[in-house]
Amino acid sequence: xxxxxxxxxxxxxxxxxxxxxxxxxxxxxxxxxxxxxxxxxxxxxxxxxxxxxxxxxxxxxxxxxxxxxxxxxxxxxxxxxxxxxxxxxxxxxxxxxxxxxxxxxxxxxxxxxxxxxxxxxxxxxxxxxxxxxxxxxxxxxxxxxxxxxxx
Numbered sequence: 204x205x206x207x208x209x210x211x212x213x214x215x216x217x218x219x220x221x222x223x224x225x226x227x228x229x230x231x232x233x234x235x236x237x238x239x240x241x242x243x244x245x246x247x248x249x250x251x252x253x254x255x256x257x258x259x260x261x262x263x264x265x266x267x268x269x270x271x272x273x274x275x276x277x278x279x280x281x282x283x284x285x286x287x288x289x290x291x292x293x294x295x296x297x298x299x300x301x302x303x304x305x306x307x308x309x310x311x312x313x314x315x316x317x318x319x320x321x322x323x324x325x326x327x328x329x330x331x332x333x334x335x336x337x338x339x340x341x342x343x344x345x346x347x348x349x350x351x352x353x354x
Contacts, residue, residue: 305336
């Protein structure tokens with residue numbers, strides 16, 4: 204005598220949103236999202252919107268990841284749109300190399316007649332305030348607040 208087979212689980216209830224590392228399109232809102240090839244310790248995605256580019260990053264912005272971060276984002280600034288929002292709310296650590304890269308990107312955006320705004324968490328905010336760059340780097344509490352500044 205055998206047992207009846209167990210019912211298969213309904214996978215629809217476990218459907219997930221796309222990861223920030225997957226390409227996606229939202230034509231109604233005019234958003235194109237694509238993963239960025241950065242480093243093992245720094246990952247992210249780029250969203251191209253009507254008037255800005257939004258970069259969502261996670262991991263470490265340090266001496267190891269800084270050269271790749273600066274090179275990739277500088278290239279994306281040149282592609283446009285020129286207004287940039289960096290979402291660093293999921294960043295675990297920023298060192299002096301990372302701060303230097305943020306300053307260089309802010310200057311690059313200004314030279315391209317754009318802006319750079321940075322969405323931070325408590326750790327990133329503390330590091331930026333320690334060197335008194337919070338006004339220059341235009342720190343924002345949320346992505347929505349940064350988007351409002353562009354409109």
